[in-house]
Amino acid sequence: SMAEKTAVFNNFRALSAPGAGELAAVIKSLEEIKLSVKESLEGIKLSVNETTESLGEIKVSVTETKEDVKNLKQDNLPHISIPLPEMGKIAMKSLNDAKLRKKYGGEEGLPSIMSDEDIKAMASLGDEYESNCYVQCKLMSVCEEIGLSVVNSERTGFEWLSTLSGICKCDKRPDLIICNPCFYEARAQPNVGDKVLAVQKKLLGNDKTPLYGIKAGHPFICLDDIFIGEGKKDNLNDADVGQVKTYAGLQARLLTNSTFHRIVLFDRQKFMLFLSIRGKFTSATECGWNTPGSKQLMKNFFDVPSPLVKALKASCDALSVTPCTPQVNSPCILGAGGSGVVFRVTPTVTGLTDRRGTAVMQTKALKVVVGDSGAILRLEREWEAIKIAKLHSNRVVSAGAFFNGDEFSAYLMDEVGNAVDTSS
Numbered sequence: 001s002m003a004e005k006t007a008v009f010n011n012f013r014a015l016s017a018p019g020a021g022e023l024a025a026v027i028k029s030l031e032e033i034k035l036s037v038k039e040s041l042e043g044i045k046l047s048v049n050e051t052t053e054s055l056g057e058i059k060v061s062v063t064e065t066k067e068d069v070k071n072l073k074q075d076n077l078p079h080i081s082i083p084l085p086e087m088g089k090i091a092m093k094s095l096n097d098a099k100l101r102k103k104y105g106g107e108e109g110l111p112s113i114m115s116d117e118d119i120k121a122m123a124s125l126g127d128e129y130e131s132n133c134y135v136q137c138k139l140m141s142v143c144e145e146i147g148l149s150v151v152n153s154e155r156t157g158f159e160w161l162s163t164l165s166g167i168c169k170c171d172k173r174p175d176l177i178i179c180n181p182c183f184y185e186a187r188a189q190p191n192v193g194d195k196v197l198a199v200q201k202k203l204l205g206n207d208k209t210p211l212y213g214i215k216a217g218h219p220f221i222c223l224d225d226i227f228i229g230e231g232k233k234d235n236l237n238d239a240d241v242g243q244v245k246t247y248a249g250l251q252a253r254l255l256t257n258s259t260f261h262r263i264v265l266f267d268r269q270k271f272m273l274f275l276s277i278r279g280k281f282t283s284a285t286e287c288g289w290n291t292p293g294s295k296q297l298m299k300n301f302f303d304v305p306s307p308l309v310k311a312l313k314a315s316c317d318a319l320s321v322t323p324c325t326p327q328v329n330s331p332c333i334l335g336a337g338g339s340g341v342v343f344r345v346t347p348t349v350t351g352l353t354d355r356r357g358t359a360v361m362q363t364k365a366l367k368v369v370v371g372d373s374g375a376i377l378r379l380e381r382e383w384e385a386i387k388i389a390k391l392h393s394n395r396v397v398s399a400g401a402f403f404n405g406d407e408f409s410a411y412l413m414d415e416v417g418n419a420v421d422t423s424s
Contacts, residue, residue, distance in 0.1 A: 088242030091281050101284045107293035113138055114289035122268040126195070129154065131268055132175045132231040133196045136210055137203035139229070142295055143178060146303040147313075150229070151177040151211045155190040174247060176229030177215060178264075178302055180309050182323050182332040182343055183226060184213040213326065216333045227262045227302055236267050248276035262301060273301045308341065311370045311408035318403045319412055321345040321366060340369035340379065345412075364400065365413040376409045383411045 082090070095101040106112075114122075122134050132154060139150045154175045177184055189212050192200075200210055215226050230244050244263045261276040266289075273285045285301075287294050305313075316322060324344040326332045334342040345366045369379045386399040400412030 082242075084242030084246070085237070085239040086242070087245055088238035088240065091241055091245045092238065092284075095281055095284050100282060102286070104285055104287040104291060104293070104297055106287075106291040107296075110293035110296055112290045112292055112294045113142060113298060114294075116290055119269065119290055121199075125199075125268075128231060128233040129192075130196055130199070131233060133192065133210065134199055134203070135229070135231055135266060136176055137200055138289075139176070139178070139298070140204070140208070140210075142298050143302065146299050147180065147305075148178055148227075148302060149181045149184065149211055151179070151184045151213045153177050153212070153214050155192075155212075174228040175231045176264075177213070178227035178229055178262075179215070180305075180312075181325060182312065183216050184211070184326060185216055185331045186211070186213045186326040186328045188212065188328055216331060216336075227264070229264045229266070232265070232267045234267050234269075236265060236270075236272065240265060241272075244274060245281065248274070248281065249279040260304075262304070264298075264301075271298075273297070275301075307370045307408070308368065311368050311405060311410065312343065312366075314405050315366060315368055315403055315408070315410035316345065318405070319366070319401050319410070320348045321364065321412065322348055323366075324363070334365055340367050340375065342367045342413075362414075366410055367413065368408060368410040370408040376404075376407075379409050379411070380404075386413075 092101065118134075118138065122131055125131050125134060133152065136150050136152055143150050152175070153173055189210070204210070228244065228247050230240070230247070232240050244265050247263060248261050259278055261279075263274045263276065265272045265274065270286060270288045273283075273287070274281055275283045285297070287297055312323070322345060324330075324332050324346055330344075332344050334344050336342070343366045345364050347362060347364065367379065369375045380402065383399050383402050386396060389396040390398055398414035400414060402411040403409065
């Protein structure tokens, strides 16, 4: 009936209607939602502002990156997009604008690298290669005084300066390498002709012979220790500067630990000394071969031994050994890696003789670690482990003396290349 329906409806409304407490809770929840929405909107607004600032920074960063890429093409990878003459012109303009290019006027009373007669003798030579061989002989006497070798790498048949992509357009075999005697691999003397042989014999005598080779083939040998000599026949030009600029850029990219590069560019009258830092020229000094004081200028430029060279010399002195002279198929460097370099050495005094009384030179290995304290500690543990292992097996090479120096360590290993006793 209608009365029953009305009663049911009233009961349902009474049951479903909220009380005063429930209404207050609902209102409070709505207020909290409103506050939360307001805070979220404020957070979104702040986030939008921060995003706008980040986009501005990204825009600036992109602009700077574009500029860096432009400079990179000019300074370090010019062979990709810039012709050698243009690149050399840019490099020299940069040096001139920064007043980093100078001409050495000489100092009276000091010896020169060449005499006036040497200049005349070079002028009578035929091609560029003959001139480079003449310069090599003259530089040998200069560099030997500071413990460096001058190695001819022009006709070795190996392009030791290269890029991963192999797109370098200039010759990747610099004419000369100037380095510590341990840091090159010897190659057989090419056919240089009778005229060059006569010149070499006249300048060096019978006791010395020119060196031929390439940079040591281990990728961890720092190129800071490898200096480059590039020779031209006459009148250095922008293209010549562009070529050595390319060499500096390639050196900077062959290794991450390669920073400073020293290059000498020369013709028959003069030479230019370029200092490069990470592929960018920072100074250039021009000097004549017969300028008084040119010899000392050249020695000062190249006499900058790296920490590895200093550590090698100190270790050899302390352990009474001498690095082996590189021979064809017998390099001085036996191996190199992230933890050190291993050199082939011989004891300064062995006391051993054969049946005829001839001194016997025992070949040993000298492992040198420089700089990293963790690597130095690992080297000491390695040395201790080898000595302990040797007590239990003849298959383990003998470890000799250990030497701790200033930020480097080294130890000797016995008789490299001899057969291991397998009887036990």
